[in-house]
Amino acid sequence: MFVVKGHIHKFHPDDDSWSLPHAVGYAKDKWINPHPDNPLRYTNHSCDANCILSAGLKVKTLRGIKKGKEITLNYSLTEGDAESVMGPCWCGSNDCKKNILTVHHLTRKEFERYKRYLPKWIIDEYNKNKVK
């Protein structure tokens, strides 16, 4: 659907200035903060998202999206830093988890739904540090 373009950031635990509300993880310890004109900048989270960030920073659709419908991404599928906190969720989907958690908190069944779209680094992160 579209490719994410933006500034690359590497996390430094001692860097207090770390606050990039639009950034998404795209590799181990790396995030991309989309340029203001990139659609990802305006893509909200949903626990039942209609798009996914796949390898090569490509955002792909998971199902048909009707004209005028919001494009959403499950931020959990982009966050491989186990200590990351993303806050509460009000997406309103039937499967809403009420909190946006890292990939490690997905059940095996949930993860398997998305696995074929995901880049290798987040699959490895999930398998290494799965919570449930």
Ligand SMILES: [Zn+2]
């Ligand atoms: Zn939700």
